[in-house]
Amino acid sequence: xxxxxxxxxxxxxxxxxxxxxxxxxxxxxxxxxxxxxxxxxxxxxxxxxxxxxxxxxxxxxxxxxxxxxxx
Numbered sequence: 001x002x003x004x005x006x007x008x009x010x011x012x013x014x015x016x017x018x019x020x021x022x023x024x025x026x027x028x029x030x031x032x033x034x035x036x037x038x039x040x041x042x043x044x045x046x047x048x049x050x051x052x053x054x055x056x057x058x059x060x061x062x063x064x065x066x067x068x069x070x071x
Contacts, residue, residue, distance in 0.1 A: 005029055005030055007030075007033045008024050008032050009035070010034070012036070013037035013039075013042040014037070018049070035047060
């Protein structure tokens with residue numbers, strides 16, 4: 001049986017997060033399953049560079065309507 005992957009979430013998608021997420025992806029026993037940042041463009045930039053579709057993304061509740069309705 002294959003070992004279970006460690007599921008990780010990134011809180012804060014600024015410049016330093018690229019170093020952290022790169023290290024997570026180098027370890028084949030881990031998977032990024034979520035991104036969280038108050039600035040939506042930072043989340044999208046990190047997701048485009050590293051994360052597969054279907055990853056959970058979080059914005060502050062004040063922006064839920066702004067991003068949720070177009071979806």
